[in-house]
Amino acid sequence: MKQVTNPIIKTANLSIGYSSKKGINTIASNLNINLESGNLVCLLGKNGIGKSTLLRTITKVQPALEGDVLIDNAYLETFTNHSLAKTLSLVLTERLPDTSLTVYELVALGRQPFTNWIGYLTTNDLEIIQASFEKTNTQHLMNAKCHELSDGQLQKVLIARALAQDTPIIVLDEPTAHLDLHHTINTFTLLKKLAKDFNKTIIVSTHEINLALQIADALWLMTPTKFIAGTTAELISNNDLNLLFDSELISFNKTLKQFTINHS
Numbered sequence: 001m002k003q004v005t006n007p008i009i010k011t012a013n014l015s016i017g018y019s020s021k022k023g024i025n026t027i028a029s030n031l032n033i034n035l036e037s038g039n040l041v042c043l044l045g046k047n048g049i050g051k052s053t054l055l056r057t058i059t060k061v062q063p064a065l066e067g068d069v070l071i072d073n074a075y076l077e078t079f080t081n082h083s084l085a086k087t088l089s090l091v092l093t094e095r096l097p098d099t100s101l102t103v104y105e106l107v108a109l110g111r112q113p114f115t116n117w118i119g120y121l122t123t124n125d126l127e128i129i130q131a132s133f134e135k136t137n138t139q140h141l142m143n144a145k146c147h148e149l150s151d152g153q154l155q156k157v158l159i160a161r162a163l164a165q166d167t168p169i170i171v172l173d174e175p176t177a178h179l180d181l182h183h184t185i186n187t188f189t190l191l192k193k194l195a196k197d198f199n200k201t202i203i204v205s206t207h208e209i210n211l212a213l214q215i216a217d218a219l220w221l222m223t224p225t226k227f228i229a230g231t232t233a234e235l236i237s238n239n240d241l242n243l244l245f246d247s248e249l250i251s252f253n254k255t256l257k258q259f260t261i262n263h264s
């Protein structure tokens with residue numbers, strides 16, 4: 001991976017995991033990440049390897065066990081909730097609690113870090129909200145109630161809310177988990193466009209490996225033994241992708257640049 005001189009996200013000797021009365025459960029340690037802004041990063045790894053734990057740690061949803069996270073050269077712990085909300089937005093896949101909010105109201109909530117205490121929306125706020133609907137192609141859903149949306153529609157609307165929040169960094173945890181192939185590709189294409197055209201730094205965890213290999217500017221691979229960051233070409237040439245699964249069922253095919261089933 002080429003040298004990153006001014007990373008927007010940096011981790012130094014970061015350990016992630018859980019600490020409870022029973023003890024400390026370290027999920028991954030010694031993570032030294034340097035991420036350049038304007039990149040679409042896909043975070044890959046098998047079920048339970050620690051992708052969500054990493055995303056939650058670098059977004060201050062849960063504390064690090066050890067080490068540091070820096071965003072734009074500032075230590076994560078120095079961010080208030082308010083300043084963090086202006087810096088990064090988080091898109092999670094969980095269904096929303098039952099709410100009678102309309103889609104418009106939900107997306108408008110993305111402006112909360114910028115509005116005054118009564119939530120007054122300025123003309124600028126309204127324009128950003130409108131643009132967020134347009135970029136995600138969700139204008140037709142504006143007046144629907146959130147609980148009426150399909151999983152795929154909700155996912156797009158949550159991305160619209162993140163856009164309304166207008167942060168330089170957007171972090172998404174498995175945003176296409178419930179989407180069909182068309183909507184999955186549509187979502188990744190949108191994320192790629194946001195990174196490229198608007199210089200957003202986008203980190204997305206996904207099990208859509210073959211798609212990630214084609215579209216990501218950088219890949220973060222979580223394997224049982226190590227964390228590897230690089231471009232698709234670098235990871236292919238270093239034979240890193242076969243570390244993802246210790247399975248006899250599938251392997252990475254260098255010619256096709258895809259994982260394929262091993263036929264016996």
Ligand SMILES: Nc1ncnc2c1ncn2[C@@H]1O[C@H](COP(=O)(O)OP(=O)(O)OP(=O)(O)O)[C@@H](O)[C@H]1O
Pocket residue numbers: 018025027045046047048049050051052053054
């Ligand atoms: N709140 C928690 N307390 C303790 N351990 C947890 C907690 N949440 C997750 N874990 C454990 O941390 C490990 C990593 O989980 P995590 O959800 O980060 O994996 P993941 O890579 O996102 O998995 P998946 O692809 O299945 O979503 C798992 O062993 C899981 O059991």
